[in-house]
Every structure is written in structure tokens, then in C-alpha cells.
Amino acid sequence: MKKLVVAFLFAAAAPLPLLAQNAPPPPIAVDPKVVALRDAALNDDYAWDITEGLTTEVGQRKAGTEAEARARVWAAAKLRQLGFANVRVEEFPVQNQVRGLESAEILAPFPQKLVVNALGNSASTGPTGITADVVGFDSVDALRLAPDSAVRGKIVFIDHHMPANQDGSGYGQFGAPRRQGPTVASLKGAVGLVIRSIGTDHNRTPHTGVMSFANGAKAIPAGALSVPDAEQLVRILKRGKPVSMRLVLESTPFEGTSGNVIAEVPGRDPSLPPILVGGHLDSWDMGTGAIDDASGVAIATAAAKRIMDAGQPLRTIRIVWFGSEEIGLFGGEDYRKRYGKLPHYAMLESDFGADKIYKVDSKLGDARKDEARMIGAALAPLGVVTGKFDAADGSDIGPMIEDGQPAIGLSQDGTRYFDLHHTSNDTLDKIDPAQLRQNVAAWTATLAVLSGGIEPVPKPSRGKRR
Amino acid sequence: MKKLVVAFLFAAAAPLPLLAQNAPPPPIAVDPKVVALRDAALNDDYAWDITEGLTTEVGQRKAGTEAEARARVWAAAKLRQLGFANVRVEEFPVQNQVRGLESAEILAPFPQKLVVNALGNSASTGPTGITADVVGFDSVDALRLAPDSAVRGKIVFIDHHMPANQDGSGYGQFGAPRRQGPTVASLKGAVGLVIRSIGTDHNRTPHTGVMSFANGAKAIPAGALSVPDAEQLVRILKRGKPVSMRLVLESTPFEGTSGNVIAEVPGRDPSLPPILVGGHLDSWDMGTGAIDDASGVAIATAAAKRIMDAGQPLRTIRIVWFGSEEIGLFGGEDYRKRYGKLPHYAMLESDFGADKIYKVDSKLGDARKDEARMIGAALAPLGVVTGKFDAADGSDIGPMIEDGQPAIGLSQDGTRYFDLHHTSNDTLDKIDPAQLRQNVAAWTATLAVLSGGIEPVPKPSRGKRR
Numbered sequence: 027m028k029k030l031v032v033a034f035l036f037a038a039a040a041p042l043p044l045l046a047q048n049a050p051p052p053p054i055a056v057d058p059k060v061v062a063l064r065d066a067a068l069n070d071d072y073a074w075d076i077t078e079g080l081t082t083e084v085g086q087r088k089a090g091t092e093a094e095a096r097a098r099v100w101a102a103a104k105l106r107q108l109g110f111a112n113v114r115v116e117e118f119p120v121q122n123q124v125r126g127l128e129s130a131e132i133l134a135p136f137p138q139k140l141v142v143n144a145l146g147n148s149a150s151t152g153p154t155g156i157t158a159d160v161v162g163f164d165s166v167d168a169l170r171l172a173p174d175s176a177v178r179g180k181i182v183f184i185d186h187h188m189p190a191n192q193d194g195s196g197y198g199q200f201g202a203p204r205r206q207g208p209t210v211a212s213l214k215g216a217v218g219l220v221i222r223s224i225g226t227d228h229n230r231t232p233h234t235g236v237m238s239f240a241n242g243a244k245a246i247p248a249g250a251l252s253v254p255d256a257e258q259l260v261r262i263l264k265r266g267k268p269v270s271m272r273l274v275l276e277s278t279p280f281e282g283t284s285g286n287v288i289a290e291v292p293g294r295d296p297s298l299p300p301i302l303v304g305g306h307l308d309s310w311d312m313g314t315g316a317i318d319d320a321s322g323v324a325i326a327t328a329a330a331k332r333i334m335d336a337g338q339p340l341r342t343i344r345i346v347w348f349g350s351e352e353i354g355l356f357g358g359e360d361y362r363k364r365y366g367k368l369p370h371y372a373m374l375e376s377d378f379g380a381d382k383i384y385k386v387d388s389k390l391g392d393a394r395k396d397e398a399r400m401i402g403a404a405l406a407p408l409g410v411v412t413g414k415f416d417a418a419d420g421s422d423i424g425p426m427i428e429d430g431q432p433a434i435g436l437s438q439d440g441t442r443y444f445d446l447h448h449t450s451n452d453t454l455d456k457i458d459p460a461q462l463r464q465n466v467a468a469w470t471a472t473l474a475v476l477s478g479g480i481e482p483v484p485k486p487s488r489g490k491r492r
Numbered sequence: 493m494k495k496l497v498v499a500f501l502f503a504a505a506a507p508l509p510l511l512a513q514n515a516p517p518p519p520i521a522v523d524p525k526v527v528a529l530r531d532a533a534l535n536d537d538y539a540w541d542i543t544e545g546l547t548t549e550v551g552q553r554k555a556g557t558e559a560e561a562r563a564r565v566w567a568a569a570k571l572r573q574l575g576f577a578n579v580r581v582e583e584f585p586v587q588n589q590v591r592g593l594e595s596a597e598i599l600a601p602f603p604q605k606l607v608v609n610a611l612g613n614s615a616s617t618g619p620t621g622i623t624a625d626v627v628g629f630d631s632v633d634a635l636r637l638a639p640d641s642a643v644r645g646k647i648v649f650i651d652h653h654m655p656a657n658q659d660g661s662g663y664g665q666f667g668a669p670r671r672q673g674p675t676v677a678s679l680k681g682a683v684g685l686v687i688r689s690i691g692t693d694h695n696r697t698p699h700t701g702v703m704s705f706a707n708g709a710k711a712i713p714a715g716a717l718s719v720p721d722a723e724q725l726v727r728i729l730k731r732g733k734p735v736s737m738r739l740v741l742e743s744t745p746f747e748g749t750s751g752n753v754i755a756e757v758p759g760r761d762p763s764l765p766p767i768l769v770g771g772h773l774d775s776w777d778m779g780t781g782a783i784d785d786a787s788g789v790a791i792a793t794a795a796a797k798r799i800m801d802a803g804q805p806l807r808t809i810r811i812v813w814f815g816s817e818e819i820g821l822f823g824g825e826d827y828r829k830r831y832g833k834l835p836h837y838a839m840l841e842s843d844f845g846a847d848k849i850y851k852v853d854s855k856l857g858d859a860r861k862d863e864a865r866m867i868g869a870a871l872a873p874l875g876v877v878t879g880k881f882d883a884a885d886g887s888d889i890g891p892m893i894e895d896g897q898p899a900i901g902l903s904q905d906g907t908r909y910f911d912l913h914h915t916s917n918d919t920l921d922k923i924d925p926a927q928l929r930q931n932v933a934a935w936t937a938t939l940a941v942l943s944g945g946i947e948p949v950p951k952p953s954r955g956k957r958r
Contacts, residue, residue, distance in 0.1 A: 078727070081724075082602065082724065082727045082728060082731075083601075083602045083731075084602065084604075085602065085603075085604030085605075085724075086604065086605075093603070093604075096603075135549075136548065136549045136550065136551065137551075137559070137562075138550075138551030138552060138559075138780070139551075139552075141916065228917075228919075228921045228922070229695050229697065229917055230697060230778075230779070230915075230916040230917050230919070231695065231696060231697070253921075254917070254919040254920070254921050257920070257921060258547075258548060258551075258780070258919070258920070261544070261548045261920075262548060265548075265549075312696075313696070314604075314724070449696075450607065450696040451694075451695055451696050451720070453694075453696070453720040453724070454720070454723070454724070454727075455694045455719075455720050455723055456694070
């Protein structure tokens with residue numbers, strides 16, 4: 027026993043700096059007002075009402091279409107009805123495409139139809155389509171390594187094995203077939219391209235998404251097969267016989283108008299930089315854009331509404347429902363042009379579904395680390411882990427974060443996000459109301475901390491009623 | 493203690509008939525050959541090979557089409573390759589329809605497109621479709637109770653709330669909108685009908701299925717909305733504004749040829765009634781018919797193959813891959829006409845997917861109850877419960893069971909069957925290889941008992957090689 031006691035005393039006498047490294051940070055007392063706002067938000071109905079309303083009364087709202095225009099009208103009316111100030115639409119021009127006939131038919135050796143959708147910026151095959159033999163690759167790199175002669179005049183198929191991860195990290199690496207595949211195939215002389223959908227489900231619902239032809243590559247027809255169809259094509263190719271495909275991907279380009287819808291909770295001190303919260307209003311055209319991104323604008327807006335209902339924040343909260351995110355972050359670009367050089371107190375965007383928030387990262391700068399830790403402490407009871415203090419991202423706000431704007435990243439659980447993303451299956455029934463409310467609670471608590479204090483709004487003195 | 497002992501003795505002295513009712517049945521010793529065949533089948537590859545081959549090399553095989561004809565050629569070749577005897581195709585004529593353009597577009601108050609598929613025997617709207625206001629009902633009974641004036645000239649929508657049950661029992665009651673809905677709507681003067689798909693999933697993949705117009709009802713266009721689309725229509729109708737829909741359901745009738753593909757494992761005593769095992773070869777046209785019913789013919793055939801490989805059974809096993817099941821059990825009807833009056837030793841059909849068998853019912857007659865109990869004992873180690881001794885069913889064989897043919901019912905777990913049934917999502921990736929093998933093991937053990945004993949096949953004496 028003696029030896030053990032000595033050893034223990036020796037350990038306790040270790041140099042102080044070493045011990046200090048492991049000492050817990052000083053305790054944080056979360057403001058009871060923040061706690062109360064957070065917990066009340068677990069009963070929120072605003073986010074559901076917005077998500078249900080937008081997806082039901084507008085449905086799909088592809089960038090630049092008349093449907094997106096109807097969505098802006100709907101959004102402005104809803105934001106006014108909720109009592110927000112300075113509701114406005116800021117328009118900008120965009121180019122996009124209308125989807126037409128789409129099919130991928132195996133003509134030989136085993137005649138059958140596969141389910142396909144055009145990717146954004148695909149060339150059109152016209153209604154009769156193109157017919158060519160299919161050559162398959164396991165990855166974009168395998169395509170790059172192939173001799174041009176193996177690809178020229180063919181329809182290229184690119185497979186991959188994207189996993190479902192909580193943080194959605196598969197989408198970066200395994201999205202390459204969609205992002206780089208069309209350019210690489212075109213430069214090698216392919217007449218068309220089909221990829222395995224960038225998705226983690228097994229439904230006959232292809233995942234579309236935007237791509238562009240780079241390095242002077244000529245636009246060619248480019249589509250996504252649903253995952254079961256891609257697996258079918260792999261099996262057919264494995265039989266070793268020439269595989270002939272007729273690919274029809276009709277698309278018609280148009281020039282249209284898009285826009286951002288903006289509203290505010292005016293702060294007590296209008297001279298202070300605002301807090302930007304948002305998501306994107308536009309969607310792809312196959313589903314009703316419930317998880318992408320009706321729920322995102324709904325979460326941000328519900329949290330701002332709950333702050334507004336509690337009184338007046340010190341800082342202005344600016345809500346932005348961005349337009350044309352899906353086809354190239356054009357709403358974020360327009361906002362950045364107009365306001366990007368002005369200081370913002372923080373930027374936050376919700377664009378990864380409506381499943382629970384599991385982590386909060388922040389990039390508020392070293393001087394505001396205590397504020398970031400306070401947010402972490404306020405969210406911990408919701409099961410949210412405090413992540414990094416030098417990281418945050420977002421789609422529309424991404425470029426402005428790179429410019430140096432402070433930001434908070436509330437990471438949603440993306441395990442099932444890529445089952446639904448950019449497919450016809452992105453519909454209201456995929457939203458879990460309980461997890462949606464957890465999002466609103468996390469956002470509300472975060473805004474309650476960032477807002478600089480919420481004070482009662484003095485009732486305006488009324489004239490006598492007559 | 494004394495009182496307890498007396499009570500116990502008294503109980504033991506209860507009248508014998510009462511005790512006899514509760515006595516366990518005599519123990520059953522399962523033949524080690526049956527056990528060995530059953531357990532070896534848990535490593536079966538035949539069923540997967542057939543399912544994979546038929547769905548990959550043929551794909552969809554709608555009744556009466558050239559695709560079903562290709563499937564018969566594929567089936568006969570496969571059955572010959574596996575070594576079965578008396579492989580033959582028995583053709584019969586059928587009428588069916590080819591699917592054309594299909595859409596259900598809400599024109600007002602919230603313009604958007606819903607996903608729809610025509611039901612079997614729907615009238616065609618032609619390519620321009622029909623436009624009318626939608627009137628919604630919660631059930632066929634609610635439609636029946638409505639005044640004709642509320643329905644005349646309208647497109648009727650019928651909702652329901654089919655649950656997912658292991659035994660598939662929701663399909664009977666909640667299938668009414670598809671089976672009776674079109675007739676009731678037509679007789680009340682509706683110009684068209686859309687139902688909530690008879691399915692338990694939330695994918696944008698409508699469930700088709702056959703129906704017919706009865707009682708002199710005029711054929712009208714009749715389609716199934718996917719479940720998310722039906723829920724969307726409910727929400728839209730709940731807003732209380734008139735809902736205008738343009739419904740396009742194109743279909744073109746044709747007269748074609750269907751047929752059954754038959755093969756045999758000849759028994760040692762050809763004079764004995766055969767055992768019929770089967771499933772159906774045709775499928776709906778949207779998926780590749782993996783669970784409905786490539787896996788069914790595969791399970792029945794794999795089990796027969798495993799018996800054949802073990803030697804020669806006493807009784808002939810006859811394998812039937814029925815044609816045109818989906819459009820009205822016409823394959824079963826053709827077989828019944830040709831052979832239905834001949835005695836069969838037992839009939840078994842697999843047509844409920846490929847998930848595990850959880851129960852065995854039988855209808856072999858009182859004289860063969862021990863045989864039925866023997867089958868139950870052989871299957872128990874696979875987790876199969878012994879069910880009733882006076883029940884068994886099947887789709888193609890159903891009418892012959894009603895005629896009095898003996899039958900065994902190996903019930904599959906149908907919990908997720910109606911997620912996929914009659915949709916584009918019925919593809920190979922939905923088959924769980926482990927559960928498929930459990931099916932083959934149960935079928936093999938059942939056939940091993942029914943076959944009357946398997947003996948080594950005497951090697952034919954060879955002439956000298958030169």
C-alpha cells in the first residue's frame with residue numbers, strides 16, 4: 027500500500043502546467059431566459075406550418091420558374107402574416123432548363139427500360155434520343171485512366187459506392203461522378219453519360235443535381251440512373267456482351283427571374299451588425315422540396331419568430347429565403363453583392379434536412395470564444411455536442427464565410443439525407459415533427475444568445491377609441 | 493404442505509378425458525435425411541441465381557407481352573439447364589394493355605404534378621387527358637353513401653389507411669378502393685378515379701394492380717397515386733377550395749399470348765399423384781418483378797432441384813411457372829382446365845416475396861394429419877410455427893384448393909411486402925439472400941417429407957468407351 031500512496035502523491039505533484047491543460051474550463055451559467063425559450067421551442071408549430079404550407083400550396087419551385095415566383099409571393103405573404111418587418115423580394119435573372127422526356131432503354135442484350143433523370147445543365151438529346159454502346163467505369167479516376175479510344179462515341183456509365191454518414195461526408199468524394207464525370211467523359215469523346223445516382227437509398231427515384239462542363243468540354247447529355255437501375259446496369263455489363271442503350275434526356279433552356287425573400291426582426295440598436303439566418307426557397311423539380319429546403323427556411327424563420335414573440339432583441343435578426351441555390355448558389359451571390367461587404371454579427375443557414383442537430387461548430391473569432399461556449403452550453407441539453415471553434419459552413423452563405431463573416435454551424439444528422447436529396451421522394455412525409463422541433467429549439471437558443479438580450483417591447487400608447 | 497399435496501393428488505386424479513385433451517401429442521422424430529436436406533439448403537445458391545438471372549436478363553415481363561414470351565424462353569432454358577425433365581411451355585391467349593403517358597396535374601388552387609399510374613383495365617384518357625374537379629372520400633363505403641349528384645362529372649379520389657401486417661391481412665380490407673372503387677365511382681357517374689395506392693410505403697412509386705368493372709359499369713380512367721401524392725391531395729382538399737385535376741392515363745389494349753412453363757422431377761412411381769410446386773413468371777411492368785414473383789418461382793424450383801440432386805423421390809414433383817397471374821390468375825386457370833381434375837398429392841405456391849417463412853398451414857385432410865405434423869416438426873428449427881391443419885391458400889392454385897386439392901401454405905413475412913408490391917421498386921436489391929435461403933430450406937424440408945422418400949438413382953450401365 028505504501029508504494030501506491032507514494033506513487034499517487036508523486037502524480038499529484040506533477041508540474042502545474044501539465045495539470046492546467048486538463049483542467050475543465052470555468053463553468054458556464056446559461057441565462058434562464060435562454061433556457062426557457064429553448065425548452066418552449068420543443069413545442070414549436072411554426073416550423074411545421076411553414077414546411078407544410080410551402081410544400082402543399084406551392085409544391086416544387088425550381089429556380090427561375092413561375093413556380094419559384096409563386097413561392098416568393100407565398101413566402102412574402104407568410105413572413106408578413108407572422109409579423110416580421112421590412113419584408114421584401116430582391117430579384118435577379120437566372121438561366122435554367124425545363125425537363126422533358128427522360129428514359130434510358132437497354133436495347134441489347136436484355137431489352138428493358140431503366141429509370142433516369144437529367145442532371146442540371148445536361149445537353150438535350152431531343153425527343154428521339156441517342157443510341158450507343160455503354161462503357162462502364164467504377165469511378166471518375168478509372169474513366170480518366172481509360173484510353174480515349176475506349177470511350178469515343180460511347181455512352182459512359184460511372185458507378186461508385188457512396189456510404190451514408192451522419193455528417194454527410196460521402197457527398198464530397200462520391201459526388202465526383204456528377205461533378206467531374208460529365209466533363210471528363212465529354213473531353214474523351216463520349217456522346218452521353220449516365221451515373222449511379224449520388225444517393226444512399228434503393229428506390230427507383232434518381233437523384234438529380236447541378237453540374238457544369240469545364241475546360242472547354244462540349245455539353246453532352248448527362249443523367250443519373252436510380253441506384254437499383256445502376257446496379258442492374260452493372261449486372262448487365264458483367265455478362266460481358268455489348269450493351270446498347272437508347273438515352274432520351276430532353277431539356278429546354280430558358281431565361282427567368284429568381285430572387286431572395288428577406289424579412290427582419292428589428293433590433294433595439296439598428297446600428298449594430300445584423301444576424302443573418304436563412305435557408306433556400308427554391309427546390310429541385312421532382313419532389314416538393316420538403317427537406318431541401320422548406321424545412322430549412324422554416325427552422326430559421328420559426329426561431330426568429332420565437333425570439334420576436336419574446337420581446338425585442340438588441341441586434342437585428344435578418345431572415346433570408348434564398349432563391350436559385352440549387353443551380354449555383356445564385357441567391358447567396360446576389361445577397362453577397364448587395365450586403366456582403368457590410369459586417370454581420372453572425373450568419374447561420376439550415377440546408378441539410380430536418381433531422382436532429384447533433385453538433386454546433388462556430389467561427390466567431392477568438393475574441394468571442396466565450397459566446398461560442400455559451401451557445402454550446404445552451405444546446406448541450408438538446409443532445410448537441412460542441413464541436414470546433416474555427417469552423418462553420420453553409421451553402422448560400424459559404425462564400426461570405428470565406429470572406430470572413432462570422433458564422434455558426436448547426437450540424438444536422440444527415441444519415442438518411444442522401445436517401446431523399448434531389449429526388450421525387452423529397453416530400454413532407456419525410457419530415458419528423460419531433461426532430462424538426464429539436465432544430466427549432468437549438469436555433470432559438472442560439473439566436474437568444476447571439477441577439478444580445480431580449481427586452482419587453484414597450485406597448486405603444488393608444489389614442490382613445492371612438 | 494399436506495393440503496397442497498392433497499390438492500395436487502386431486503388434480504392428478506381428474507377424469508382422464510379432460511387430461512387427454514391437454515396431453516402433448518406424441519413426439520415426432522424427423523428423418524435425419526430431411527434434417528440434412530433442410531440444413532444444407534441454408535447455403536442454397538439456386539434460388540438467388542434464378543431470381544438474379546430472370547430479373548436481370550429479362551426484367552419486367554408483363555402478361556401477354558413479348559417480354560413475357562422472352563421470359564418463357566429464359567425459363568425453359570434454365571429449367572433444362574438445371575436438369576429437370578419434361579420441360580414444356582403450355583400457351584394460352586390473353587388480353588392486356590400497354591401503358592402510355594401518365595400524369596395527374598393539379599391545375600387549381602395549387603398547380604403541381606402528382607405521380608400516378610394506371611390500374612389494370614383502366615379506360616384510356618387519350619394523350620390529352622380529362623379535366624374535372626376532384627371529390628374525395630375516406631373509403632369506398634363513404635363513396636357508396638354519397639349522393640350521385642356529388643360525384644357526377646367529377647374525378648373521385650378514395651383514401652384509406654392500410655396498415656403493414658406480417659400476414660398481409662390489410663390487403664383484403666384496404667384493397668377495396670382498387671377492387672370496388674372504380675365500379676362504384678363509374679356507376680355514380682364519375683369521369684375518372686384516383687386512389688391512394690394500396691401500399692404501406694412512403695415512396696413516390698404508385699402501386700398498380702388489376703381491377704375490373706362489374707355490374708354493367710362503364711370503364712372509366714382509374715389510377716393509383718403514390719402514397720405521398722395521396723397525402724398531398726388530402727392536404728390540398730382540406731384547404732376547402734375547388735380542386736381541379738387534369739388526369740392523363742393512356743393505355744392501349746392488345747391481344748397476346750401467355751403461357752405456363754412446366755418441368756418435372758419424375759418420381760419412382762409415376763402412377764402416384766404429383767406434388768405441384770410453383771409461383772408465377774409474369775410480373776407488373778414497372779419493376780423487374782423480383783419479389784413478385786421471381787423469388788417465388790426461384791424458391792419452388794431451388795427446393796425441387798435440391799431434392800432431385802439428393803436422389804429420386806417416390807412421387808413426381810411438378811414445377812409450374814404460371815403465366816398471367818397478375819391480370820387474373822389465367823395461368824392457374826389454364827392449368828386447372830388441363831390437369832385440375834386429376835388428383836395431386838399436394839399443391840404449394842410461393843407468391844408473397846422472399847422474406848422468412850414464419851408459419852406453415854396445411855390442408856391435407858384428417859387422414860394425413862401426422863404427415864402435416866411431421867412437416868411442422870421439420871420446419872420448427874427454422875423458426876416456423878405450425879399453424880392450422882385445415883387451411884392453405886395460393887394465388888394460381890387457389891381455385892384448385894377450393895376444388896379440394898390438398899395443399900400446404902408456407903406463410904412468408906409480409907411486413908414490408910406492400911411497401912414494394914406492384915411498384916417500380918420491386919427490384920432485386922429488395923431480396924435478402926439470407927431470408928431467401930430460409931425459404932428454400934423450408935420448402936426443401938417440406939418436399940422431402942411429401943416426396944415419400946428419396947432413393948439413390950441407380951447409375952445407368954455404360955457401354956465400354958472406345
